[in-house]
Each structure stands twice: as structure tokens, then as C-alpha cells.
Amino acid sequence: MHTYSKGSPVTSHDIARRARVSQSTVSRVLTGNTKVGKEARERVIAAVRELGYRPNAMARAMRTSQTGNIGVVVSRLANPLYPELLQILGKSLNGAGFRMVVWNSDELDEKAAMDAIHESRVDGVIMTTATADSMPLYEALRLNAPVVLINRVVDGWPCDQVSSDNLGGGRKVAEYLFKSGRRRIGLITGPDDASTIRDREVGFRRTLEALGSPIDSMHCVAVDVFSYKTGFDAASRLLDLAEYPDAIFCVNDVIALGARDAARARGIEVPADLWIVGYDDIEMASWHSFELTTIRQPLALMAETAIRLLLQRMRGIGEGWQHVCLPNDLVIRSSTARYAASG
Amino acid sequence: MHTYSKGSPVTSHDIARRARVSQSTVSRVLTGNTKVGKEARERVIAAVRELGYRPNAMARAMRTSQTGNIGVVVSRLANPLYPELLQILGKSLNGAGFRMVVWNSDELDEKAAMDAIHESRVDGVIMTTATADSMPLYEALRLNAPVVLINRVVDGWPCDQVSSDNLGGGRKVAEYLFKSGRRRIGLITGPDDASTIRDREVGFRRTLEALGSPIDSMHCVAVDVFSYKTGFDAASRLLDLAEYPDAIFCVNDVIALGARDAARARGIEVPADLWIVGYDDIEMASWHSFELTTIRQPLALMAETAIRLLLQRMRGIGEGWQHVCLPNDLVIRSSTARYAASG
DNA sequence: CTGAAAGCGCTAACAG
DNA sequence: CTGTTAGCGCTTTCAG
Numbered sequence: 001m002h003t004y005s006k007g008s009p010v011t012s013h014d015i016a017r018r019a020r021v022s023q024s025t026v027s028r029v030l031t032g033n034t035k036v037g038k039e040a041r042e043r044v045i046a047a048v049r050e051l052g053y054r055p056n057a058m059a060r061a062m063r064t065s066q067t068g069n070i071g072v073v074v075s076r077l078a079n080p081l082y083p084e085l086l087q088i089l090g091k092s093l094n095g096a097g098f099r100m101v102v103w104n105s106d107e108l109d110e111k112a113a114m115d116a117i118h119e120s121r122v123d124g125v126i127m128t129t130a131t132a133d134s135m136p137l138y139e140a141l142r143l144n145a146p147v148v149l150i151n152r153v154v155d156g157w158p159c160d161q162v163s164s165d166n167l168g169g170g171r172k173v174a175e176y177l178f179k180s181g182r183r184r185i186g187l188i189t190g191p192d193d194a195s196t197i198r199d200r201e202v203g204f205r206r207t208l209e210a211l212g213s214p215i216d217s218m219h220c221v222a223v224d225v226f227s228y229k230t231g232f233d234a235a236s237r238l239l240d241l242a243e244y245p246d247a248i249f250c251v252n253d254v255i256a257l258g259a260r261d262a263a264r265a266r267g268i269e270v271p272a273d274l275w276i277v278g279y280d281d282i283e284m285a286s287w288h289s290f291e292l293t294t295i296r297q298p299l300a301l302m303a304e305t306a307i308r309l310l311l312q313r314m315r316g317i318g319e320g321w322q323h324v325c326l327p328n329d330l331v332i333r334s335s336t337a338r339y340a341a342s343g
Numbered sequence: 344m345h346t347y348s349k350g351s352p353v354t355s356h357d358i359a360r361r362a363r364v365s366q367s368t369v370s371r372v373l374t375g376n377t378k379v380g381k382e383a384r385e386r387v388i389a390a391v392r393e394l395g396y397r398p399n400a401m402a403r404a405m406r407t408s409q410t411g412n413i414g415v416v417v418s419r420l421a422n423p424l425y426p427e428l429l430q431i432l433g434k435s436l437n438g439a440g441f442r443m444v445v446w447n448s449d450e451l452d453e454k455a456a457m458d459a460i461h462e463s464r465v466d467g468v469i470m471t472t473a474t475a476d477s478m479p480l481y482e483a484l485r486l487n488a489p490v491v492l493i494n495r496v497v498d499g500w501p502c503d504q505v506s507s508d509n510l511g512g513g514r515k516v517a518e519y520l521f522k523s524g525r526r527r528i529g530l531i532t533g534p535d536d537a538s539t540i541r542d543r544e545v546g547f548r549r550t551l552e553a554l555g556s557p558i559d560s561m562h563c564v565a566v567d568v569f570s571y572k573t574g575f576d577a578a579s580r581l582l583d584l585a586e587y588p589d590a591i592f593c594v595n596d597v598i599a600l601g602a603r604d605a606a607r608a609r610g611i612e613v614p615a616d617l618w619i620v621g622y623d624d625i626e627m628a629s630w631h632s633f634e635l636t637t638i639r640q641p642l643a644l645m646a647e648t649a650i651r652l653l654l655q656r657m658r659g660i661g662e663g664w665q666h667v668c669l670p671n672d673l674v675i676r677s678s679t680a681r682y683a684a685s686g
Numbered sequence: 687c688t689g690a691a692a693g694c695g696c697t698a699a700c701a702g
Numbered sequence: 703c704t705g706t707t708a709g710c711g712c713t714t715t716c717a718g
Contacts, residue, residue: 011711022689027713034714037687052486057462058410059711061401062694069444069464077430078626083420090447099455099464101412102445104433112442119400121412121442143395228630261631283421287571288604289632354695365705370697377698380703402695405710 010051018051019043030055061120070310071122073103073113075129079226079254080282085128085151088303096307098123105129111136117145124310130154131193146313150306153195153323160309160321162302164328166196169295170203170249172330173277177247178211180337182275186219186245188234188255190226200251200279219245223255231258232265239266239274247275247336253282253294260290260335275336291333298326353394361394362386373398404463413653414465416446416456418472422569422597423625428471428494431646439650441466448472454479460488467653473497474536489656493649496538496666503652503664505645507671509539512638513546513592515673516620520590521554523680525618529562529588531577531598533569543594543622562588566598574601575608582609582617590618590679596625596637603633603678618679634676641669 012030016023021040028034029044036044047053061067070093074082090100101122103109110129114136116122124146130137132154140147141158153161177185185208189201208214221237223230231250238244239262250256256278263270270276278285281296305324355373359366364383371377372387379387390396404410413436417425433443444465446452453472457479459465467489473480475497483490484501496504520528528551532544551557564580566573574593581587582605593599599621603613611617621628624639648667 013711023711024690024713025688027711028688031713035687040688054458054461056405056711057459057464058401058404059694060713062399062405062696062711063713065694067401077426080423080426083423083426086445087420087447090445094451094455099459100445102429102433102443104430108437112437115397116400116442118397121400228626232631257630265631283571284627287600288575288608356695366695367697367706368704370695371704374697378703383704399695402710403697405695405712406697408710 010053012053012055014051015044015047015053018047065120067121067123068098069101069122070098070307071101071103071113071116071125073105073110073125073127073129075105076226077104079252080284081253081280082128084282085299085303088300089126089307092300092303092307096311107134107136110134114140114145117147118143124148124314126150126306126310128152129194130157131195132157133193146310148306148310148313150302151196155195158321160306160313161323162306162309162326163195163324164297164302164326166199167203169279169297169328169330170200170205171207173249173279173295174204174207174211176330176332176336177249177275177277178208178213180275182247183213184219184243184246185213185215186238186248187215187221188231188238188248188250188259189220189222190251190255191222191224197251204249226252226254228254228258228261231255232262233258235259235262236265239263239268244268245274247277249277251279253278253280253285253292256292256294256335257284257290260292270335271337277336281331285331286333291335293333293336294331296329296331298328301326353396355396355398357394358387358390358396361390408463410464410466411441412444412465413441413650414444414446414456414459414468416448416453416468416470416472418448419569420447422595423627424596424623425471427625428642428646431643432469432650435643435646435650439654450477450479453477457483457488460490461486467491467657469493469649469653471495472537473500474538475500476536489653491649491653491656493645494539498538501664503649503656504666505649505652505669506538506667507640507645507669509542510546512622512640512671512673513543513548514550516592516622516638517547517550517554519673519675519679520592520618520620521551521556523618525590526556527562527586527589528556528558529581529591530558530564531574531581531591531593531602532563532565533594533598534565534567540594547592569595569597571597571601571604574598575605576601578602578605579608582606582611587611588617590620592620594622596621596623596628596635599635599637599678600627600633603635613678614680620679624674628674629676634678636676636679637674639672639674641671644669 012026013023015026028036029041093100103113113125127149128151130149130152147159149161153163190197192198221234223234260276263274268274278292278294281294285292285294355369356366358369371379372384436443446456456468470492471494473492473495490502492504496506533540535541564577566577593602603619606613606617621635621637624637628635628637
């Protein structure tokens with residue numbers, strides 16, 4: 001029985017025969033790199049159409065050592081930030097003539113992505129979830145693999161990196177809350193292996209300390225994994241305190257949404273009794289039920305930058321490793337009072 | 344300058360030389376299909392490790408006509424159903440030894456996925472977003488391409504298809520609402536090119552008609568695209584009527600969430616003044632702010648089934664086209680009163 | 687401008 | 703068990 005997956009049976013030789021040219025001329029017409037006589041070209045094109053010929057990508061890849069595939073490793077797709085990022089990356093990559101291959105990152109996926117580079121399945125990889133203890137990643141980088149880090153970064157690692165200013169984002173939130181008169185400020189943070197989270201927390205804490213209003217350790221909770229539920233639970237703990245915070249900064253939106261609902265579940269009014277601030281500006285942040293004040297990252301710009309750096313790296317251009325850090329914005333909604341953000 | 348993407352410079356010949364065996368023996372050790380002497384095998388393995396050798400996947404694919412890649416076409420990732428499905432599909436595919444390549448489906452992506460099959464970039468494709476007017480898909484199917492449809496299906500098309508019982512889902516919702524005493528039942532539906540939507544709507548309408556309580560055309564709105572916002576707006580139109588519905592069935596959760604918030608924005612109490620039912624049971628449906636009654640599809644089972652059918656098809660097994668339709672469940676939450684669902 | 691020829695790195699007969 | 707041999711389908715010199 002014929003198995004389709006053996007690939008289209010028609011090859012460039014078939015085209016050559018039919019167009020009465022040599023196989024190499026067929027190739028020349030298709031790649032378009034070399035001049036070909038008008039007559040011959042037209043016969044080839046006609047034959048291609050008539051036979052429904054599609055060049056075999058594997059064979060081409062083998063000759064050119066280029067697959068046209070770019071791998072993307074994303075963290076748990078359950079965080080809506082990543083689908084959003086994925087959508088943007090996919091569009092940009094397609095625009096640049098590449099296909100996107102996705103790994104949904106647990107450690108196995110990270111390894112799989114690095115394997116794919118070494119096996120020439122992909123020409124390069126964009127990692128959104130790097131951490132300093134990813135051995136496979138580090139190994140690949142040592143071998144000079146074309147990898148760029150986006151979103152999460154790892155200081156000092158030998159590769160291009162693109163992030164937004166998480167330190168500054170944390171600072172902006174702290175300043176905003178403090179200047180708006182909040183003084184019992186709480187924090188829900190997460191695992192500190194992600195640079196994003198670490199930076200947001202550090203920027204936030206340092207600024208409050210500098211302003212003379214450090215976070216009470218009672219008012220700080222760390223979740224082990226980011227989800228609505230963990231956010232809900234963490235906030236519940238904070239809100240069950242006799243003197244609960246008058247504002248809570250959550251290091252990402254998903255937990256902030258959980259926190260918002262924890263307040264609702266207790267009948268705590270937001271923003272009257274409690275302010276909540278998130279981070280990422282995922283789509284749900286703007287929903288009527290949440291109206292979450294948050295930090296918006298310039299995802300599209302980050303994606304474009306990452307792709308540009310990766311393509312340069314793949315071409316062997318680019319000497320040192322670049323670390324691009326893009327600015328982000330405080331988006332004020334009614335989960336906090338509508339005071340103007342100050343510089 | 345050395346460009347990494349030229350691929351690892353070490354080939355099976357290098358290994359052969361180093362292990363003092365022929366290149367084919369190296370291949371035999373690596374593929375593991377043939378017996379190899381203990382001595383030789385060990386020398387090969389050692390050489391592989393010492394040189395950090397990785398077999399070139401393109402070359403292998405060219406010989407075997409198998410890439411190990413499965414393409415997945417998903418509709419707008421903005422609908423959280425699709426990331427959920429993607430996650431499940433990815434895990435199952437990896438478990439079966441395949442990699443997942445994702446296209447984020449507008450018409451261009453659909454075409455790209457079909458191109459990928461013809462160019463032997465992927466061994467097969469899983470489509471979540473088929474519609475009857477997808478020309479590239481139809482063309483590919485005519486050529487007997489290994490494609491399976493999941494979620495959305497197209498009656499009469501020559502391919503394997505997996506869906507859940509959308510007709511029955513619509514019916515269940517109708518019965519539940521009617522038996523719970525709702526009589527001014529509204530409907531927010533969507534574009535009818537998707538089989539899922541069509542079936543849900545038909546099942547719902549027919550059942551209500553059979554029960555003698557057809558939908559008032561005033562109480563039916565169709566959105567052109569599925570999003571929180573379109574759901575919010577559509578529900579707003581319904582709720583601004585003098586006599587607004589006492590229950591609204593939304594053909595998917597995303598618009599149901601919008602509808603829920605439209606009620607909240609007007610101070611309409613749910614479920615006291617209005618019941619809302621969605622479809623899909625995406626994660627947010629269970630969030631405290633929504634507590635949405637909805638239909639849960641057996642995504643994991645659907646994914647497994649689709650993959651099984653696809654693998655059979657790729658192996659050339661399987662004679663006729665199968666159409667698997669799996670049952671789904673009504674999940675009752677407090678966006679409707681907590682009456683028991685009846686059979 | 688075009689054909690002939692040489693492989694890319696690997697797998698899979700085919701003979702030992 | 704293992705080496706030799708013949709390509710997979712394509713791109714790219716190298717000669718005309």
C-alpha cells in the first residue's frame with residue numbers, strides 16, 4: 001500500500017525530463033539564484049505546475065545546512081502571557097521566512113530544543129524560560145549554538161538576551177504605591193530562579209526601602225508555581241491577617257487575578273480597602289471583573305529584537321553578546337485608585 | 344568565521360575513523376536495528392561521547408522519508424482552549440516520539456501546514472480549525488495526505504476526524520435550562536463555518552423547539568469573532584432589552600465570560616436574575632469571578648485519539664475514514680442555580 | 687546560459 | 703557480525 005508520508009513521488013528529475021532540460025536547470029529556476037533562459041524557465045514552471053511538484057525540504061536542507069525552522073521554548077502555556085508572546089513570535093518569524101517549532105518547556109523540552117539544534121532540525125532557538133541551572137542550555141551555548149534568550153535572562157551567559165526592564169517595573173510600582181499614600185504594602189512573589197521575578201521583586205523592595213517604607217515580612221508570600229489558584233491562596237493568607245495590607249503587588253498578572261478574587265471572596269473592596277497591582281498586562285487584566293493595574297511589557301518589540309539578534313547570530317555576524325533591555329509602562333486601571341502615575 | 348548553523352562538523356565518518364570501524368557500523372549502533380559486536384559497539388559509543396557527535400536529522404530524514412515532526416494547526420491562540428489543547432497534544436506527541444510544529448492558523452498558516460506536508464517537513468498534520476472552505480486542506484486530502492481533524496470537523500471530507508458531541512452538548516444545555524424552569528432563553532452564537540459552533544447551536548435550538556420553547560429571535564445574537572469583548576457587547580445588547588432573557592447560552596466560554604461581566608456591569612445578579620452557560624470549560628470558567636456552568640470536552644482523550652488515528656494513517660494502515668465523536672459533560676457551577684442536571 | 691558531475695550525511699541492501 | 707556499495711533529492715561547482 002502506498003504510504004503518503006514517503007513524500008511526493010515527483011522529483012526535480014521528473015520535472016527536468018518533462019521540461020526537456022537538465023535537473024540542475026530545474027534547481028536553478030526554483031532557487032532563483034542563477035540566470036536561466038526565458039524559454040527553459042517557462043517550460044520548467046509549466047512542468048512544475050502540471051505535475052504538482054514540491055521540492056523536498058529535507059534534501060534541500062541537507063545541501064544548504066539550513067532548515068528554515070526556528071525553535072521556541074515557552075514556559076507553561078497556561079500563563080496567557082506565553083500564548084500572546086507565541087503569537088507575536090510566530091507572526092514575526094513567518095514574516096522573516098521561517099517556521100516556528102514550539103516546545104512547552106519542562107526540563108525535558110529544554111533539552112529537546114537543544115538536541116534539535118545539534119541535530120540540525122532547527123537553525124536557531126529562542127528561549128523564553130532560561131534559568132541559570134539549565135545544563136543543556138549552558139552546554140549548547142558553550143558550543144556556540146545560535147540561541148537567544150527573551151523575557152527571562154541569565155546574567156553573564158554567552159548569548160544574546162532580550163528582556164524588558166523588570167527592575168524598573170518593580171521600581172515604578174513601588175513609587176506609584178508609595179506616592180499614592182499606601183504604607184502597608186504587601187508582596188506576592190514566586191520562585192527566584194526566574195530572572196524576571198527576581199528583578200521585579202528586587203526593584204520593588206529596594207525602592208520601598210529607599211523610600212523608608214520597607215515591606216513587613218508578614219506581608220510577603222512566595223508561591224512555588226504561578227497560577228490563579230496559588231495567587232488566590234497566597235492573597236487569602238495575607239487578607240486573613242488582622243491588619244492586612246492596603247496594597248498588594250503581585251509579580252505577575254495570573255496571581256494578581258487570583259488575588260483580586262480572593263479579595264472579592266472576602267467582600268474586601270478594591271480599590272477602596274485594598275489596591276492590587278500585577279505585572280505583564282495579559283488580556284484578562286483589562287477585563288471588567290479585574291481592571292488590573294499592571295506593567296505592560298513591549299512584547300512585539302521584544303520579539304522583533306530577539307529575532308533580529310538570532311538571525312545575525314545565525315549568519316555569524318555579531319561579535320560580542322548583546323543584552324537588550326526595553327522599557328515598559330505602568331498601566332493604571334481601577335484595581336488601584338486612579339491617581340496619575342508619577343515619573 | 345565559523346557559523347554554527349552549518350551544523351555540528353562531526354559526522355558518522357569521524358566516529359567510524361576514531362572507533363576503527365566502518366561508517367555503516369556506526370549507523371547500525373546508532374539506529375539499533377541490527378546486531379553489532381560488543382567490542383565495536385563500545386568503541387563507537389565511546390567515540391560518540393568523546394566527539395560529542397549528534398547524527399544529522401536532515402540526512403536521516405532524507406533516507407528514511409520520516410522527519411518525526413507532526414504539525415498542529417490551531418486557531419487563534421487567544422482562545423485559552425487552544426493553549427490547553429496544544430499542551431496536551433504536545434505531551435502526547437512527545438510521548439509517541441514526535442515533535443510538534445505549530446501553526447497559529449489564519450488561512451496562510453493553513454496553507455503553510457499543507458505545504459509542509461508536501462515538502463516532507465512534517466510527517467502528518469493535526470488540524471483543529473478545519474472549515475469546509477479551506478481549499479489547501481481539501482487539495483491535500485485529495486492527494487491522500489496524512490491529516491486528521493480534531494475539534495472542528497467537516498462532514499464528508501476524506502480524512503479521519505475526532506470531535507466531541509457538540510450536538511449533544513447543545514442539547515444537554517437546553518434540557519438543563521428548560522427543566523430548571525427557564526423560559527426566556529437567549530443565545531449568543533458565532534460564525535457558522537465552524538462545525539463545533541453550528542452543532543452546538545443546532546442541538547440547542549432543536550431541543551428547545553422540541554420542548555415547545557423555541558428561542559425568540561430577539562434573544563439571539565451572533566458575534567463575528569470570539570472574544571471577551573464581542574461576548575460582552577453581544578450580551579449587553581441582550582441585557583439592554585426591556586425584557587431580557589432569564590438565561591443565556593454562549594457557544595463558547597470566552598464569550599460567556601464577557602457576557603458574565605456584561606451582567607455584572609449592569610448590576611444584574613447571576614444567577615438570581617440571569618443564568619449564563621458557556622462551552623469548553625476553559626480554566627477561567629472555574630475562577631471565582633465567573634463560576635461558569637459549561638460543557639467540558641474530553642480534550643485529553645480527543646488528543647490521544649487523534650494522534651492514534653494519525654499514526655495509523657501515516658503507517659498506511661486504516662482503510663476507511665473514521666469519525667470519532669466523544670461524549671462530554673455538563674459542569675454545573677454557580678452561574679446557574681445549583682439544580683441537579685437531569686439525564 | 688546550461689549540462690555533467692560531485693557530493694551533503696545517512697540508511698539499507700548486499701556480500702562476504 | 704561487518705565492510706562495501708548505492709543512492710535519498712537537492713544545490714553547486716566546473717566545464718563548456
